[in-house]
Amino acid sequence: MDLMAYKFHMITWLIVTAFQVLSVFFLWVAVYKNSPHAVINGYTFKEMISFMVMINIFNYIAFDGYTGDVISDEVSDGTIANSFIKPISYRVRFLATNLGVLGAKIVVFGLPMFTISYVIFALLGFIVIESIGTFLLSLLLFLIALVLASMLYDAISYIFGVLSFYTTAYFGLYMLKETTIQFLSGTLVPLAFFPAGMYKVLRYLPFAGMAENPVLILLMRDSPLVALQKIAIAIAWLVVIELFGALLFSRASKKVTVGGG
Amino acid sequence: MRYIKLYFTCLKRAIISRLQYKADSIIGIIGFLISNTATLLSIYFIIDAIPSLNGWSIYELGFLYGFSMMPVAFDHFFSDELWNTAYWKIKNGKLDPFFLRPIPVLFQIIAEAVQPEAFGELILGGVMLGICAANVGVKWSFGLILLLVIATIFGGILITGIKIFFAAFALKFKRSGTLLQGVYNMIGYTRYPISIYPLILRTLLTCILPFAVIITMPVEAVLFSAFNPYLLSLLIIGVAGAVLVLSVLFWNWMERFYQSTGS
Numbered sequence: 287m288d289l290m291a292y293k294f295h296m297i298t299w300l301i302v303t304a305f306q307v308l309s310v311f312f313l314w315v316a317v318y319k320n321s322p323h324a325v326i327n328g329y330t331f332k333e334m335i336s337f338m339v340m341i342n343i344f345n346y347i348a349f350d351g352y353t354g355d356v357i358s359d360e361v362s363d364g365t366i367a368n369s370f371i372k373p374i375s376y377r378v379r380f381l382a383t384n385l386g387v388l389g390a391k392i393v394v395f396g397l398p399m400f401t402i403s404y405v406i407f408a409l410l411g412f413i414v415i416e417s418i419g420t421f422l423l424s425l426l427l428f429l430i431a432l433v434l435a436s437m438l439y440d441a442i443s444y445i446f447g448v449l450s451f452y453t454t455a456y457f458g459l460y461m462l463k464e465t466t467i468q469f470l471s472g473t474l475v476p477l478a479f480f481p482a483g484m485y486k487v488l489r490y491l492p493f494a495g496m497a498e499n500p501v502l503i504l505l506m507r508d509s510p511l512v513a514l515q516k517i518a519i520a521i522a523w524l525v526v527i528e529l530f531g532a533l534l535f536s537r538a539s540k541k542v543t544v545g546g547g
Numbered sequence: 548m549r550y551i552k553l554y555f556t557c558l559k560r561a562i563i564s565r566l567q568y569k570a571d572s573i574i575g576i577i578g579f580l581i582s583n584t585a586t587l588l589s590i591y592f593i594i595d596a597i598p599s600l601n602g603w604s605i606y607e608l609g610f611l612y613g614f615s616m617m618p619v620a621f622d623h624f625f626s627d628e629l630w631n632t633a634y635w636k637i638k639n640g641k642l643d644p645f646f647l648r649p650i651p652v653l654f655q656i657i658a659e660a661v662q663p664e665a666f667g668e669l670i671l672g673g674v675m676l677g678i679c680a681a682n683v684g685v686k687w688s689f690g691l692i693l694l695l696v697i698a699t700i701f702g703g704i705l706i707t708g709i710k711i712f713f714a715a716f717a718l719k720f721k722r723s724g725t726l727l728q729g730v731y732n733m734i735g736y737t738r739y740p741i742s743i744y745p746l747i748l749r750t751l752l753t754c755i756l757p758f759a760v761i762i763t764m765p766v767e768a769v770l771f772s773a774f775n776p777y778l779l780s781l782l783i784i785g786v787a788g789a790v791l792v793l794s795v796l797f798w799n800w801m802e803r804f805y806q807s808t809g810s
Contacts, residue, residue, distance in 0.1 A: 302729030305732065306732055306735075316739075317597055320597045326597070453570040455567075455571030458573070458578050461574075461579060462581060465585050466581065466585075469589070479593060480592060
């Protein structure tokens with residue numbers, strides 16, 4: 287809720303994001319102008335633009351760096367010691383916070399931003415809604431995929447936070463985490479643009495489920511069956527990553543050194 | 548003179564304080580390498596799908612990207628603490644002690660930290676520059692090399708100046724990190740040929756936030772002989788100096804509005 291307290295910060299954030307999307311927009315305009323084909327790797331210009339806008343909004347809604355930031359702060363200032371004596375699991379505490387923040391973000395930002403862009407794109411003909419039934423089904427599946435994406439991100443954020451037990455500093459880990467996720471989740475460029483071999487592998491990694499897959503579901507590029515498959519893959523990965531995180535924590539917590547409080 | 552000596556004392560202290568977290572520095576360097584490689588690969592994947600981007604081949608774009616990292620790295624090494632100031636330092640009341648010391652606040656902030664991760668960018672940028680220049684077949688001359696060195700150093704100074712200017716807003720508004728981030732991100736615009744943007748953005752990038760002057764124009768001078776390297780070097784020095792002076796004046800003026808958050 288630190289977020290709400292600083293309005294100046296919020297407004298500037300919107301401008302910042304808009305400007306970032308704008309540069310990508312002009313890049314894509316130039317790319318399609320220079321291209322001899324109207325469809326590049328399965329995307330028309332209109333589809334590409336709606337994809338890029340939606341995935342950027344999605345990033346803001348689904349990803350919250352809180353977990354990793356707080357763990358590393360607690361490691362560096364020593365307050366982590368308190369967490370070891372509290373009767374609540376360290377992981378559950380962050381999971382709950384993350385879901386709370388996600389809920390607030392969906393209501394306050396996600397709903398208006400997604401709705402406005404979706405309506406604009408639909409009016410411009412960038413998104414074609416074939417039937418209300420498919421639309422509603424996609425919307426439902428999208429919501430599930432969004433929650434899963436946020437939980438996947440949080441689980442990975444947690445692992446990187448716990449890794450700071452070893453490094454006692456977080457900046458490097460943070461960079462590593464953000465970049466890997468941005469690149470492999472299709473945020474920088476759709477996964478279909480990757481070389482064929484990489485694309486085949488990336489589709490089954492957890493990163494695809496963290497941004498590209500939910501957005502493709504929202505844009506109705508996937509049939510409900512394919513969407514369900516993708517959701518199943520995301521759930522499977524979530525279980526694996528959480529297990530890994532728990533294992534890592536139990537090992538790392540023996541390592542933790544507290545540098546005074 | 549006293550300040551130069553003081554700066555080096557602080558620098559030494561900052562490096563020692565960074566070395567406390569050796570593992571993090573190494574991971575940071577790797578992080579920056581991966582981050583830039585990822586962006587670069589994305590550009591490659593996109594451009595690979597088309598013949599050329601407004602006449603720029605993939606190697607020419609790589610050269611542009613590689614060079615864009617040099618001034619950024621230079622600024623990055625020296626003035627990273629400005630981020631901390633704009634985002635958290637003032638809000639958390641940690642700037643208060645700075646005002647009690649008999650040294651300019653801005654000087655203390657700059658001297659507070661260094662960022663060894665910058666070497667990661669410098670190395671990657673240099674390697675890319677070399678590889679792409681060889682593939683494009685750049686005809687190097689003394690003037691062009693001088694131009695790139697000047698653009699790196701003074702470009703870094705210009706970026707620092709702009710960072711000071713926008714971090715100064717935090718003195719009044721407690722927090723200007725996002726604003727600073729937004730302006731800083733505009734550097735990313737110069738990774739692509741400036742001709743892909745509409746006139747208004749091109750004007751913004753050359754006249755108001757002159758990142759194109761320190762990145763795009765030197766590269767165009769090297770690749771397409773678009774500018775005289777000596778005149779362009781002078782222009783870069785002039786613009787960077789002006790921006791730095793203006794920003795420091797603005798910072799000092801904004802200091803008058805500083806109020807502690809009391810927390």
